[in-house]
Every structure is written in structure tokens, then in C-alpha cells.
Amino acid sequence: MHWTLTLRPEFLASSAFSRPATSLPRRRSGRTARRLPRPRSKTTSATWASLSRWCLAKLLKRRSRAEAIKPRYDTQGFIPLIDSEGAKRVPGKPTKVGDAASALARAAFVVDEQYETPTQHHNPIELFATTAHWADGRLTVYDCTQAATLAKLALAGALQLDPSKVEVKSAYIGGAFGQKGMPKRQTALVARAAMLTGRPVKLVTPRGQVFHLAPYRPRSVHHVRLGADPGGGMTGLVYDVVQENTPGGMFRVDDYHEGVSRLYGIENYSGSGSDSYVDRQAPGNMRGTHPFAACFAVESAVDELAYKLGRDPLALRLANDTKIDPLTGHPFSARYLAECLKEGARRFGWHRRTHEPGSMRLPDGILVGWGLACGIFHASMGASDATLRVSADGTTRLVTGGHEMGQGIRTAIAATILQGLDIDPGKLEIVLGDTCAGPQPLTAGQWGTASVVPVTAKAVAQMKGAFEELAAGRQLRGNLHTRLARLKRPYLEVSASELAPGQNPAALQVMRRGGLAIAGPAYPEVTAMSYIAHFVELHIEPMTRRIRMPRAVSIADVGRVISPRTAMSQMYGGTVWGFSSALREGTEIDPRFAGYLNDDLADYVVAVNADIGEIHVGLLDRPDPAANSVGAKGMGELVMTGTAAAIANAVYHATGKRQRKLPIHVEDLL
Numbered sequence: 198m199h200w201t202l203t204l205r206p207e208f209l210a211s212s213a214f215s216r217p218a219t220s221l222p223r224r225r226s227g228r229t230a231r232r233l234p235r236p237r238s239k240t241t242s243a244t245w246a247s248l249s250r251w252c253l254a255k256l257l258k259r260r261s262r263a264e265a266i267k268p269r270y271d272t273q274g275f276i277p278l279i280d281s282e283g284a285k286r287v288p289g290k291p292t293k294v295g296d297a298a299s300a301l302a303r304a305a306f307v308v309d310e311q312y313e314t315p316t317q318h319h320n321p322i323e324l325f326a327t328t329a330h331w332a333d334g335r336l337t338v339y340d341c342t343q344a345a346t347l348a349k350l351a352l353a354g355a356l357q358l359d360p361s362k363v364e365v366k367s368a369y370i371g372g373a374f375g376q377k378g379m380p381k382r383q384t385a386l387v388a389r390a391a392m393l394t395g396r397p398v399k400l401v402t403p404r405g406q407v408f409h410l411a412p413y414r415p416r417s418v419h420h421v422r423l424g425a426d427p428g429g430g431m432t433g434l435v436y437d438v439v440q441e442n443t444p445g446g447m448f449r450v451d452d453y454h455e456g457v458s459r460l461y462g463i464e465n466y467s468g469s470g471s472d473s474y475v476d477r478q479a480p481g482n483m484r485g486t487h488p489f490a491a492c493f494a495v496e497s498a499v500d501e502l503a504y505k506l507g508r509d510p511l512a513l514r515l516a517n518d519t520k521i522d523p524l525t526g527h528p529f530s531a532r533y534l535a536e537c538l539k540e541g542a543r544r545f546g547w548h549r550r551t552h553e554p555g556s557m558r559l560p561d562g563i564l565v566g567w568g569l570a571c572g573i574f575h576a577s578m579g580a581s582d583a584t585l586r587v588s589a590d591g592t593t594r595l596v597t598g599g600h601e602m603g604q605g606i607r608t609a610i611a612a613t614i615l616q617g618l619d620i621d622p623g624k625l626e627i628v629l630g631d632t633c634a635g636p637q638p639l640t641a642g643q644w645g646t647a648s649v650v651p652v653t654a655k656a657v658a659q660m661k662g663a664f665e666e667l668a669a670g671r672q673l674r675g676n677l678h679t680r681l682a683r684l685k686r687p688y689l690e691v692s693a694s695e696l697a698p699g700q701n702p703a704a705l706q707v708m709r710r711g712g713l714a715i716a717g718p719a720y721p722e723v724t725a726m727s728y729i730a731h732f733v734e735l736h737i738e739p740m741t742r743r744i745r746m747p748r749a750v751s752i753a754d755v756g757r758v759i760s761p762r763t764a765m766s767q768m769y770g771g772t773v774w775g776f777s778s779a780l781r782e783g784t785e786i787d788p789r790f791a792g793y794l795n796d797d798l799a800d801y802v803v804a805v806n807a808d809i810g811e812i813h814v815g816l817l818d819r820p821d822p823a824a825n826s827v828g829a830k831g832m833g834e835l836v837m838t839g840t841a842a843a844i845a846n847a848v849y850h851a852t853g854k855r856q857r858k859l860p861i862h863v864e865d866l867l
């Protein structure tokens with residue numbers, strides 16, 4: 198393979214971005230500053246135009262130096278795909294309990310199959326958007342990030358600025374789903390441009406570039422061997438995963454085992470995995486993360502086992518439920534997966550299903566498939582701080598760490614405050630995603646609400662206590678603002694901190710310094726997970742094999758539901774994305790260049806309204822007091838887990854064709 202490398206002007210000019218801030222050209226004096234033309238208008242394009250003219254001027258001066266370099270290049274092949282020739286595989290750490298190999302050798306029934314999920318990209322409506330402003334030696338960056346403090350520290354490091362001079366604001370994000378978790382390189386470039394020009398600079402990365410810059414769901418290949426005794430008791434699971442990754446990539450292959458090893462009471466579990474290195478950008482978290490792919494594989498295998506046994510897939514799952522975490526031997530905190538299955542089956546009408554593939558049809562010949570699968574996701578939480586102030590002027594302000602990306606974290610916080618305090622909801626301010634106000638830890642892995650609601654509840658309880666103390670037995674009328682005014686106090690303020698069960702108090706310091714201070718799902722005494730059961734009905738045209746989902750029922754156990762409306766919205770979104778992931782979404786990679794072919798929303802196909810009919814979702818709303826003080830567990834990621842298996846299982850039920858590779862296309866069913 199031959200390569201030619203052309204040094205482009207932008208490449209040379211980019212060295213201007215890597216100098217320390219102390220050598221910044223000053224705008225009002227000095228040689229460099231005179232060369233920087235003043236932008237004609239305040240528009241960002243004018244700013245960019247002046248910036249590029251300035252870069253060009255720098256470039257002309259540097260070209261002679263660059264030309265003095267006489268580089269020699271070695272040619273090297275590259276690896277676009279996990280199955281490309283020469284792909285290097287690096288094993289992860291195994292997850293082992295019992296003796297799964299022996300259990301399989303003794304098993305009366307064994308499913309031994311391979312499943313595959315594709316590379317998929319996030320496509321939130323909001324693209325990567327950054328606006329940077331440099332004034333008086335201070336940098337303020339409005340960035341769409343799920344981790345404002347991480348972004349702040351990364352910017353300070355890249356630009357060699359004192360972190361106290363950098364603030365990042367990310368109050369509302371138009372969809373993130375894991376894509377906006379890690380700091381982005383272009384944020385530093387935008388900030389540097391603002392520093393060089395002395396003007397605010399804004400960049401919205403076009404969608405086509407987002408495909409090439411953002412993390413994505415890695416393609417993964419799953420080898421599942423599931424054994425059962427003659428009565429259908431699952432006795433052993435040997436599960437190996439290969440995923441695409443890059444050296445040092447943060448999406449750990451070991452994490453595929455965290456959820457599925459806890460779906461059933463399987464005493465012998467042997468999990469392994471390896472990264473297959475590709476020469477593309479690093480994959481990362483994408484909604485549902487590892488359990489999305491792992492549940493597709495394992496919950497498909499469970500359906501295959503049901504057919505081998507001649508058992509109803511619902512009855513088989515109920516018979517293998519457990520209250521003990523097979524990995525730790527500790528009890529699960531509240532676990533109502535069986536209740537999700539039973540309630541879902543009731544609402545779906547599962548008892549009317551006939552077991553044989555192809556046995557259900559509409560009068561016009563349309564093939565009907567009814568499938569079910571379970572999902573599971575960790576119920577982690579993080580160390581959190583909150584400060585709550587109620588004022589006599591009618592305002593209330595809560596400051597905590599977290600990010601609103603549409604999941605409803607602000608609504609959950611507001612609900613917690615309004616349930617506990619008689620305040621004016623119209624003047625309630627919730628400060629989130631702003632490093633000026635305090636540390637803003639990564640909001641991801643569905644731990645956001647479960648982390649901020651307990652600390653908010655604690656602050657609310659403290660506020661009540663502070664009021665009682667202040668009133669000292671006097672009976673005062675009116676809401677808290679009126680009462681404060683009567684007591685001639687301008688405000689009352691309380692601060693609270695909260696840890697996960699058994700978490701080391703030092704975690705608070707880690708969080709305040711911008712580190713990750715998340716605990717779970719295996720707490721010292723219990724394991725806390727969230728659970729879901731999906732039931733789907735598919736209609737498949739016998740001739741064209743077009744697949745539509747007229748009906749789906751999903752029931753989740755996420756502990757206490759803090760904000761029913763936003764929680765239901767998460768349920769709808771996850772179900773729709775589950776359909777989309779199973780039947781539509783797949784990133785096409787060009788093996789010649791390791792680039793992405795369908796890098797826009799015209800070619801990267803997602804589900805549309807016509808694909809999906811009635812989605813019925815339900816939440817059990819049973820508190821999990823062992824998970825945290827309010828009994829609420831995460832749910833955002835959970836909803837997608839198990840969806841793809843339910844759909845693939847329904848495809849099998851409709852057609853008799855087992856689909857072990859996503860996305861399932863009509864041509865796979867011909």
C-alpha cells in the first residue's frame with residue numbers, strides 16, 4: 198500500500214494553537230497584533246475569515262521553514278474493521294464464577310451461537326456546539342457537554358491556563374446519549390481561536406464531521422454458550438465478546454459481563470472478551486452501552502433455549518429468576534424483574550400467543566411475530582453536593598452538579614423540592630451544568646437523577662429543620678418566603694452532601710476535584726440493578742418482508758419514580774431507539790479508507806413514525822430503599838437494553854428465521 202502525505206496549510210497553521218497562552222498576541226500593541234485584521238462584523242463567519250487570513254500570513258512566514266524539512270515516510274497498512282487482515286486482538290479481564298465449562302459439559306440442552314451488533318453512531322438533534330469567549334484573562338466556554346468540569350480541566354490543560362480562569366457552561370443539551378461525555382478536541386481549538394481573536398467564537402460541527410469525530414457504539418461479536426438441565430434450569434453460561442476498539446480506548450470490553458451475568462440465577466458464569474484494534478476514532482458509550490449488545494446476544498440465546506426445550510419463553514425466564522447476585526453472592530436490592538414480566542405479559546395479552554413460528558397471521562396473510570426479552574442496567578450513583586437557598590423575596594435556588602440533556606433531571610429535582618417545601622414554584626431556579634456554581638461531574642450511565650435527587654432530598658430535610666429552629670415554636674402562616682419575611686430574615690441556606698451506599702467519604706473530594714466518584718452496582722451489602730421486560734408485536738409482509746411494529750409493551754422496575762412524565766418519556770424514547778437499532782441503524786465503513794459512508798441522516802437510516810404504532814410503557818414504581826435514601830434508580834440507559842432481542846425473537850416467531858446479526862434487514866428474511 199502506498200501513501201502520499203501532503204502537508205496542508207491548516208496543518209502548519211495549527212501549530213499556532215499549541216503555544217502556551219502566555220505568548221498570546223496582544224490585540225492592541227505589538228507586531229503580531231497589527232497583522233490580525235479586525236473583523237468587519239460580529240458574525241462568526243467574519244471572525245473565522247479574519248482568523249484564517251491571519252493564519253495564512255503566519256503560514257507564509259513559516260512555509261520556508263517547513264520546506265527546509267526533508268521528511269521520509271514509511272508506508273504501513275491500516276485496520277479499518279475488526280475482521281480485517283492483521284487486526285490485533287487484546288484480551289480483557291475475565292469474569293468468572295463457578296465452573297461454567299463443566300456445567301455446559303453436563304447440560305441436557307446447550308445453545309451455542311454467535312451474535313453480532315454493528316457499529317452505530319449517535320445522532321442527537323443538537324450537534325457539537327461550542328461558543329468561547331475570552332475577556333480579561335478569563336475563558337468562558339458554552340459547550341454541549343455531559344461533564345462540564347472535565348471539559349474545564351481539559352481546556353485548562355490544553356491551553357495552559359489556570360483552571361480558576363476557565364469556566365464551562367452546559368445548562369441544557371439537545372440530546373447527548375454518551376456522545377458528549379468526554380471533552381472534545383475542537384472545544385480547545387474554538388477556545389484558542391477566541392483567545393487569538395479577542396472575539397467570541399462559535400463552532401457547530403456539521404453532522405458529517407460528527408460521524409468522524411464522535412464516539413460511537415462499537416461493532417461487537419458475541420459467542421454465547423448457554424446450558425440448561427432437563428427441567429429448563431439454566432446451569433451455565435460461557436460468553437465471549439470481541440469488540441472494535443482503539444489502544445487506550447475507554448469503552449472497556451470487560452463491562453459486557455456486568456449486566457447479563459445478573460439476569461438469571463445462573464451459578465456458573467464464564468465471561469471473557471477482547472478488543473480488536475481498528476484505525477479509526479475511539480468508540481465510546483452510546484445509550485444502553487454494553488448491556489444493549491449483551492442483552493441482544495444473551496436474550497436471543499434464551500429464546501433459542503426456550504424453543505429447544507419446547508418451553509414458553511416467558512415461563513422459562515420466570516423459572517430462572519433469582520434474588521441473589523450470582524457474581525457476589527449478595528442479595529439484590531429490590532428486584533422486581535419477574536413482576537415486570539408478569540405485568541407486561543398481562544398488558545400485552547401474551548397468553549394468546551401460539552408458540553410455533555409462523556403460527557400467527559392476520560386475515561390478509563401478514564405474518565405476526567410476538568417476542569419478548571429482558572433488559573438490565575446498573576443502578577449506580579455518585580457522590581454529590583447541593584446547596585439550597587430559600588429567600589424572603591420569593592425566590593428559591595438549588596445548586597448541584599449534573600447536566601440536563603432532555604432526560605428530565607431538572608424536573609426530578611424540582612419535584613423533590615416542591616414535594617418537601619411550600620415555596621413558589623415559579624421562582625425556583627435550579628443551577629446545573631455550570632462550573633461557576635460548583636463541580637459538575639459526568640452525567641452518564643443513568644446515574645444522574647439517582648445521584649442528585651438523594652442529595653436534594655437531604656437538603657430539603659435540612660431546610661425544614663432550619664425553618665423549625667428559626668420559628669422556635671411560633672405558628673406562622675403563609676409559604677416559606679412569607680414566613681421568612683415575617684421573621685425578618687432575607688434567606689435561609691443549607692448545604693448537603695450525599696454518598697452512595699458504603700461509599701468512602703473521600704469520594705466527595707474526588708468529585709469536587711473533577712474526578713469520577715461513582716459507586717455500584719455492587720455495593721458492600723447489596724447489588725442494585727434496574728430491570729425491564731419488553732414485549733413486541735411485529736407485522737411482516739410475506740412478499741416484501743417489510744417489518745413494522747404496530748405494538749410494544751415495556752414495563753420497567755427502576756425503584757421509586759421521581760418524575761413520572763419525564764420517566765415515561767425516557768421509556769418511549771428507548772423503545773423507539775431500540776426498534777431503530779434492531780432494524781435500521783448501522784454505520785457503513787469503507788474498508789479502503791476506514792471512513793464512514795452513510796455519515797448523514799439521509800443515509801444513516803433511523804426509525805420513522807410509520808414504522809411504529811402504539812407503544813405502551815409502564816413503571817412499577819416500587820421504591821428500592823437499599824439503593825439510596827430516596828429509593829430511586831436510574832432508567833435512561835436501561836430502556837434500550839433487551840429491545841433488540843425482543844424484536845429479533847419476534848422476527849423468529851413470525852418467520853422461523855433466527856436473526857443473529859443486527860440490523861435485521863428485509864433481505865435477511867427472504
Ligand code: MOS
Binds near residue numbers: 483484486640642
Ligand atoms: Mo449514556 S451512554 O450517557 O446515555
